[in-house]
């Protein structure tokens with residue numbers, strides 16, 4: 043297989059939302075590489091997480107959403123290239139940091155003993171408190187009742203006090219019961235914690251044993267960290283100090299100083315814990331919580347030079363986002379009117395984006411805007427330049443949105459159902475335009491759609507999402523003609539183009555699981571006609587089908603019984619070729 047460059051590498055991504063005191067997990071551990079210049083479609087039912095997934099790397103997550111876990115490494119050498127002036131201040135900073143790191147490095151020799159001490163402390167603490175799972179289960183129970191109480195209280199507000207007295211009375215009674223239930227649960231929780239604490243405090247034999255072991259370990263630790271550090275460690279620390287300066291160099295004085303301090307603290311902690319700081323991934327992970335790491339490359343008399351490891355999951359700074367959102371990663375939404383301002387002429391809207399991001403003169407911006415309008419297929423751009431959005435048809439407006447998205451020459455173009463609102467012939471034209479322009483602009487298309495016909499037409503690869511996970515992905519031919527996940531079978535079976543004359547259209551029965559709860563086993567199990575016992579107990583891993591094709595289903599385990607995919611999708615190839623003129 044030809045080697046393609048990975049543009050976005052998504053690892054273990056978990057995205058959550060806070061919704062009225064509860065947590066909804068919209069994305070559950072997604073791993074996916076997206077390549078340069080490819081066209082990948084994300085498909086799945088409504089609510090499966092398609093939009094949330096792409097919004098996380100477009101920097102557009104709603105304010106109640108947050109990335110709970112994982113990384114999104116964006117490889118953009120132009121954006122990543124970083125230089126910092128190697129002036130007096132920087133040199134002073136580096137010398138100071140180096141000294142601190144060398145001091146902390148002494149702790150590395152005692153890391154194993156330190157871990158033993160921590161384990162001992164944790165054991166002692168665990169004896170005196172309830173386990174995390176026990177605490178969580180109790181908290182969840184209280185939260186669940188509190189949530190139901192809020193729901194009932196809100197419902198009660200909708201009752202008519204004159205006509206629905208009985209309903210109000212019943213609701214009040216139930217609300218009181220719920221208050222009592224919550225109080226009882228809190229009381230039980232307190233009692234159980236107190237009992238655990240008391241039991242631990244009176245176990246003298248255990249306490250003496252722990253203290254003796256601790257004294258011994260502490261003495262050993264003191265000895266271990268008393269020595270010096272090696273030449274290699276000093277050299278590594280010198281590089282780390284430069285990486286700190288490179289990583290914080292783009293911030294103003296205050297933030298720079300604060301982040302410098304935070305990074306030294308994080309590295310000291312990592313040294314104490316014995317983390318392998320020579321490992322690239324470990325080093326990234328230590329820098330990440332503060333700011334993404336700039337890897338040291340080289341230096342001259344006047345400047346330090348590095349390349350930054352852009353982890354989009356950690357970009358918090360608004361100025362960092364403005365360099366990415368809309369410029370490197372742009373989005374085209376379903377309804378062009380949400381992206382266009384109805385009271386500003388089309389030409390001015392394109393121009394203002396060009397001027398904002400490319401800092402050129404008005405004359406030059408106008409020239410580029412006209413060129414873009416021409417490229418996206420607006421006939422007579424000069425004449426249409428001063429028209430308002432309402433004077434354009436739906437399809438033409440979408441072309442303008444594409445022109446605006448392309449004005450900054452993005453590396454990734456996310457298309458979130460961009461043709462759903464358009465009629466079929468216009469849909470085909472817009473898809474063709476996106477594909478044609480891809481050859482010229484070399485962007486990667488990430489296409490969100492629930493229309494598998496669109497996928498067959500536009501994508502090289504497809505990822506199928508279900509309940510916040512990618513359950514199957516591969517090249518379009520693989521996923522369409524040799525699908526392996528029962529959910530993909532069901533999705534394909536429900537394609538209207540496959541329906542036989544006079545037979546009912548296939549539809550997937552049941553509903554997806556609630557995203558508020560922990561999901562045990564395979565989330566598709568309750569709706570899966572091929573469900574096995576293991577599906578209800580254990581989450582399946584991602585099984586490899588070919589070099590490029592993967593599916594997350596226990597059916598691919600060698601121990602699973604052989605099952606046939608549904609008859610209706612057996613000859614899907616011919617049917618799709620006929621339906622979509624592929």
Ligand SMILES: Nc1ncnc2c1ncn2[C@@H]1O[C@H](COP(=O)(O)OP(=O)(O)OP(=O)(O)O)[C@@H](O)[C@H]1O
Nearest residue numbers: 059061066068087088089090091092093094095104
């Ligand atoms: N701001 C938010 N607050 C709470 N929940 C949210 C928020 N945004 C999305 N969600 C939830 O996250 C889940 C995934 O939503 P998402 O919009 O990604 O689905 P989708 O697959 O794109 O569906 P559709 O095709 O309907 O757009 C849904 O359950 C949705 O309700």
